[in-house]
Amino acid sequence: MRLYQDAAGTTPAYEAGQPIGKVVRKAGTVDATQATALSRPTLARMPKGGRRNMAHSFGYSANSGVTVTPNQADPTGGMRACRVQFSSSQQTLSLCPSNPSPGPYSSRLFLKGIAGETIRRRLPGSAAEANIVLTGEWQEVGALNLSGNTGTFNINTWSNVTARDLMIYAPQMEFGSALGAYQHVGSDFDITEAGVPDVWHLWNDGGDSLLATFPAGTQHIAWVSTLGRLGYTTAVSTGTVGIDLLRDERLADVFARDTPLSDAERLRLETWWQERTGAWYLVPPGMGPTPERMWQTNTGVDQATGAGSPVGLLLDQTEPVGSEMKGSGTVYTSSTPTAIIGTYNPTTGEGTVVRDSSAAASGTQFAGIEVGMMYRVDLENRGTAAINLRASSITGSSYGGVAAGERVVRYLQSTSISLFIAAAANTEAPIPFTLHSIKKVPGNHAMQNTALSRPTLARWPKGGRRNLIGNTFAISTVSGVTATVIEPGTWELNNLSAAAGQRADWSVPADRAPPGSTLTFSLEVKSAGEYGSLAMIGIRNSAGASVSQAAYVERLTDNWQRMVATLTLGADNTNGAQLRINNRSGDANKVLVRNPQIEIGPATTPFQAVASITDIIEAGIPDIWHLYNDGGDSLPAVLPAGAWEIAWVTHLGVIGYASVTSDGTTGTDLLRAERMADVALKRGRFTSYEKAQLETQWGKYKP
Incomplete structure (x- = not known):
């Protein structure tokens, strides 16, 4: 027995929910104890992979x-x-x-x-x-x-x-x-799942510790959480004062010795731990529009929620968010006081801000802010004039404004040890506000300050793009031919037989239709009240004479028909290709058309709808959300100094790894592919177990 409920080691602990007052070493000469009953962690278990079920099986x-x-x-x-x-x-x-x-x-x-x-x-x-x-x-x-x-x-x-x-x-x-x-939840410290191994651990529900008195000198400590999250630190022992070994809210194991671990020893230790606990913390969420993960600017203004949105801030959501801080706010008034002093209730977060002049302002201050740390601020302006979030002083530089009547969530990377809620301009009356929340958001967040260097949020179908047309929701017509939109991507064409050469078309530039490639052209057509014949032509626009291949519909019907033509581009093709729809012998003057497609290959495939280079979908095929680098984009993250490894996957499931060294101040670019579907970071190197975990999860991106 290694665990005891009391510090003296007289009462064994063997059930979830029991306090832990003593942990007997597995090797070595030092045990960890806690003499104060209220400061003892609790023995707990949860399934490998963590808790999902928030409901209590017998009620809370x-x-x-x-x-x-x-x-x-x-x-x-x-x-x-x-x-x-x-x-x-x-x-x-x-x-x-x-x-x-x-x-x-x-x-x-x-x-x-x-x-x-x-x-x-x-x-x-x-x-x-x-x-x-x-x-x-x-x-x-x-x-x-x-x-x-x-x-x-x-x-x-x-x-x-x-x-x-x-x-x-x-x-x-x-x-x-x-x-x-x-998952059966007997209590918050006793959760089980049939067929899944239990991960026994020590739970710190706040203020707990386990102290070990080591010989004087530096101790090197490693630990692992229930989710396989690893940690390393050093602590200097005086030889008489205990060092806390409870290094995680949910500690699955801990190791300490007086000499550093080599890289090879770390890898062996991490692999052994992760086989027991998993590496589930490594499963990143991908680049889909997850709430509050991606923002269009580096200051956390406007979420990136749809294809085509720039991404200026990519939040690391692998770390737990810090505790609520709104209770630490106090009223602050400049040295030149205002006629009416602002107010703040730290319990409710309600307050008022006032400004008589640029030198006389009263608002709310939050001290103890960590410079360089990210904070999530949920602020509601209940007044009729704008308020600001400011750094350094109540009239200092602004992190951004909150308009009258607006409630916003802002992610701010602090530049000062203080944060102020202040009026944006001189006010005639106090402006009421409610601070719903302010919390520290730890993690390795990536941001791009330069707008033109931000990648774009994009979605393509799993398997990639086949339809080379730049926009299947747009159509070109010659003079005299009209294209009336019936619904997005479907048109009624009129006046096709008004004169020779009347047509509508879609074009593909040469960079998407390389010389020598075989192209297949396709289009769906349907009668618009006339039942004549119709021609569709695929054309390769060579440097010399153009070459075409036609497909015909002898009679339009009330059902959609797909027209298909295939031709091979010559070596002299420098102008791309074009799909045309026109009349054949003048007997079809109008027609319904939809789903134009030009693709490389000798046969037609299911239609892909193309809104832009960043927004392509295919019916029945999963979307692969990713970040698109159109040239010169980057997303740097300032990592703590030391060696790191980056893993990433493209929209087609191709995985890459890179070792980098951070100086602790210069950003490291996390945008590692033209189209990046996900990225993961680790200090040091990924273990073989972690790589296998990542590659299993990222297998979903492969065609």
Whole structure:
């Protein structure tokens, strides 16, 4: 036995939820202890890969008069059911924490009660609140909330429902649009998942520590979290004062010795640890428009949410966000006081700012800001004039304004040890505001200060681009031919037979249609009330005479028909290629057309809709979101000094690695490909286990 509940080592610890007062060394001569009961970590377990289910299997809280009896027999034989007895109406059993972060969430719950009785269940999203008619058998209810609102999850006896005694099992609520395998949550420190190894660990719920008294000198400490996150540090021992070995909120293992670890030793240690705990922290989220991850400017203004958006700030979301800081704000008034002093309530975040002149201002100050650190600020202006977030002083340089009546989220990289909420200009009356949140956001964030050097958020179909046309939602016509948009990408062409050469067309430049390549041209056509014949022509615009290949429709019908022509470009082709639609012998004057495509190869393939070089989609094929470097773009991140390894993957699933050395002040470019679908960083080198984990996850990008 290595774990004990008391510092003396008399009471063994072997169950989740027990305090840990002593950890006996596995090797060496030094044990770790904690004499103060309230400062002891808790023994805990969770599945390898971490917790997904935010719901408690037996409920987090209930109104007085609600009786919850856990671990009842389950007729399915697979899960532990819970009996819930309500004593009256308007009672609630909450199944999730009271303040989870904003969604989306997916939820599910199994119920069993007396047939015909009703119970009310609430899942994330107000639209998911409804009365359930019980069938007398186990029944599943679930919901998906994509609104982004804060989730809640309960069963209750509001709205005149009749059930007072029922069974529940397998409540599950997790972030995202799909549910994974069920995780049983006995408590926040006892979570299990069938078929998945337990990761036992020590949980620091705030202010805990485990002290080890080493001989005098420098100690080299390594540790790993439940998610395989690795850490290294050094600490100097006096020989009498203990060094804290509880180095993570959820510590799965720790190692300490008086000599440094070599690179080879680190790799062996990391591989061994990650085989037990996983390397799930390494699964980056990709470049899809995840909420608050990508911003169009380096100052966190305007999220990059769609194809074509520039990306000036890419946030590292692998680190947990810091604790709430709005309670540290205080009223600050310049040396020249204002006639009315500003206000601030650190509990609610509500306050006012005032400015009489550039030298007389009163607002709210937050001290203790770390220079160079990123902060997330959620600020609402409830007044009729603009307010600013300022650095250094209440009239200092501005991080950006918040317009009257506006609520914004800003990500600010601090340039000063202070942050101020201040009026943007002289005011006639105090401007009210509400600071909803301010939190530190650690991580290796990448940003580009120069607008023209920012990459562009893009999406292409999995497998890449085939349709060479620059925009399938645009069409060119000769004079006299009209193209009326029926819906985006579909046109009615008129006056095709008004004169010889009447046509509409789509062109591809030579850089997309190289000499010697075989091109296939295709287009869908349909009658617009006339049923004559029609010609489609594929043309290679050679330096000399143009060469063409035609396809014909002898009779238009009320159904869509696809016309296809193939030709091979000559070595002299320098002008690209063109797809034309025109009349044949003058008997089709108007026609409906859609889905133009020019592609390399001898046969036609499914249509790809091209809005721009950064926005291409294909029906039934997943989108691959990525960052597009159109030349000279970069996304530098200032990494702590030392050796690092960068891993990245392209939109086609090609993976690359690079070793870099940071000086701690110069940015390291993380934009490693023309079209980069994801990137990961590690101080030192990736282990073989980590590379295998990355390559497995990134296999989804391969065609």
